[in-house]
Amino acid sequence: MDFLDRYRDIVPDWEAFRAVQFRPLISTARINTLKIGRDVLLERLAEQGLDCRPFQWYPLGLKLDVESPGKLLETLLGFIHIQEELSMVPPLLLDPQPGERILDLCASPGSKTTQISAMMENRGLVIANEPSLARVAALRSNCERLGAMNVAITRYDGRNFPRGLFHRVLVDAPCSAEGRERRGAGVIARGSCQRSLDLQALQIGLLKSALRLTVPGGVVVYSTCTYSPEENEMVVQAALDAEESSGAHLEKVKTPGLRECPGLEEWKATIFSPQMRFAARYYPHINDTGGFFVAKIVKS
Amino acid sequence: MSPRSSRARNVFEPLDRDAVAEIWNSRFAIPESVFSGYNFFRKARSIWAISDSELPGLSYEAIGMRIMNCKDRPWKPTTCALQVFGPYAEKNTMHLQAASARLFMEGKTQEVDAVTAEQCESGYVVVFYRGDVLGCGLYSHGKLVSQIPKERRLPGKEGEDIS
Numbered sequence: 200m201d202f203l204d205r206y207r208d209i210v211p212d213w214e215a216f217r218a219v220q221f222r223p224l225i226s227t228a229r230i231n232t233l234k235i236g237r238d239v240l241l242e243r244l245a246e247q248g249l250d251c252r253p254f255q256w257y258p259l260g261l262k263l264d265v266e267s268p269g270k271l272l273e274t275l276l277g278f279i280h281i282q283e284e285l286s287m288v289p290p291l292l293l294d295p296q297p298g299e300r301i302l303d304l305c306a307s308p309g310s311k312t313t314q315i316s317a318m319m320e321n322r323g324l325v326i327a328n329e330p331s332l333a334r335v336a337a338l339r340s341n342c343e344r345l346g347a348m349n350v351a352i353t354r355y356d357g358r359n360f361p362r363g364l365f366h367r368v369l370v371d372a373p374c375s376a377e378g379r380e381r382r383g384a385g386v387i388a389r390g391s392c393q394r395s396l397d398l399q400a401l402q403i404g405l406l407k408s409a410l411r412l413t414v415p416g417g418v419v420v421y422s423t424c425t426y427s428p429e430e431n432e433m434v435v436q437a438a439l440d441a442e443e444s445s446g447a448h449l450e451k452v453k454t455p456g457l458r459e460c461p462g463l464e465e466w467k468a469t470i471f472s473p474q475m476r477f478a479a480r481y482y483p484h485i486n487d488t489g490g491f492f493v494a495k496i497v498k499s
Numbered sequence: 500m501s502p503r504s505s506r507a508r509n510v511f512e513p514l515d516r517d518a519v520a521e522i523w524n525s526r527f528a529i530p531e532s533v534f535s536g537y538n539f540f541r542k543a544r545s546i547w548a549i550s551d552s553e554l555p556g557l558s559y560e561a562i563g564m565r566i567m568n569c570k571d572r573p574w575k576p577t578t579c580a581l582q583v584f585g586p587y588a589e590k591n592t593m594h595l596q597a598a599s600a601r602l603f604m605e606g607k608t609q610e611v612d613a614v615t616a617e618q619c620e621s622g623y624v625v626v627f628y629r630g631d632v633l634g635c636g637l638y639s640h641g642k643l644v645s646q647i648p649k650e651r652r653l654p655g656k657e658g659e660d661i662s
């Protein structure tokens with residue numbers, strides 16, 4: 200009996216979900232097209248006899264079964280970046296275009312910032328915002344190693360980010376990280392409904408701020424690596440409600456090759472908007488990944 | 500290059516692109532056109548480069564990549580900047596073989612022969628291996644000192660530098 204038990208009614212195939220928590224994940228990496236082509240990189244890894252398999256659903260993602268992937272020459276030179284498999288989903292949904300202006304509101308350590316920058320082929324501008332001075336160092340270091348040349352870093356509290364406007368905004372929010380249990384036990388032990396509610400206020404503030412900073416017709420992607428509806432559907436609902444006068448709607452999250460579960464239609468006493476099913480829940484036993492939530496909001 | 504006012508205020512000040520391009524061109528013979536897609540800024544004694552686009556009026560912690568440090572003479576290019584601009588260099592470049600490339604990536608100092616150092620004057624050089632830029636080295640009198648930052652080094656074997 201632990202904190203996850205409260206999700207028994209929403210997670211499909213509960214036994215498999217519980218069992219998978221004890222199976223560690225193997226490392227994954229993203230090929231950094233700012234510095235190397237995919238074929239050349241795959242050839243280099245194969246030459247060294249490294250066990251590496253591209254994802255089914257994303258040609259730039261790799262399962263990399265090696266001891267310290269962070270110490271590979273390819274990592275040190277910025278040809279690849281060690282990044283969780285599902286962490287590569289939000290930038291793809293955000294779909295940044297070369298030349299646009301993008302805001303990554305909660306950016307460190309910059310896995311998604313640098314993926315966005317690569318998708319933009321270093322053209323246009325990414326503002327990577329991260330209030331924590333300690334965490335800015337990792338963000339800067341990753342941008343530099345990966346050769347992201349169109350990124351500027353700011354340090355605002357995302358809720359009070361002063362001015363925009365941006366074509367697209369990513370809110371990869373601070374969360375209780377329940378979906379990271381397979382990376383190291385203990386995450387779940389620290390979880391609680393109260394903790395999620397405390398984070399919720401911050402998350403709603405961040406998402407509202409993102410919508411304020413987005414151009415009409417622009418896109419906001421909200422993501423967490425947690426199961427808690429308090430930090431997911433309830434946050435999205437609150438932002439949609441606040442946006443009611445100006446208008447914003449969810450667009451269906453569908454990544455070919457990955458299996459999504461729909462966002463919840465209700466939780467405890469709360470009924471969500473019917474469009475909440477367009478958001479996606481990823482459970483670890485379904486795609487053999489971590490756990491993740493993502494919603495794509497289009498501002499009218 | 501370093502008016503006291505900006506150093507004291509510690510803010511990003513726009514720099515003339517041609518001036519930066521000329522400095523890099525004189526040391527590395529990098530065509531000035533390589534720099535045309537970037538804007539440059541100075542903060543204290545560092546110079547930064549970012550892809551050309553309009554910057555909104557915000558308070559910035561970093562603007563693009565730190566490409567060089569002008570604190571000492573001669574100015575020093577960063578390893579990450581050489582990985583971007585170094586492939587276009589036509590002088591002060593050095594191509595290493597596997598064993599010396601490894602030592603270089605471990606952060607070690609080593610001796611290099613005259614043939615390897617053929618195109619190098621004393622000072623900072625672009626170090627290559629198999630066509631890729633590894634980073635910045637300091638060359639003088641037959642010796643190459645790796646400037647690879649600590650967190651970018653290959654874990655080394657215990658022991659002395661080969662010099």
Ligand SMILES: C[S@@+](CC[C@H](N)C(=O)[O-])C[C@H]1O[C@@H](n2cnc3c(N)ncnc32)[C@H](O)[C@@H]1O
Pocket residue numbers: 286304305306307308309310311312328329330331334355356357358371372373374401405
């Ligand atoms: C889940 S992590 C982001 C991971 C990152 N997007 C990536 O892909 O590498 C959440 C980040 O939000 C930052 N954060 C915390 N409070 C914040 C706030 N009020 N505004 C903006 N960011 C905040 C945290 O310091 C943390 O670095």
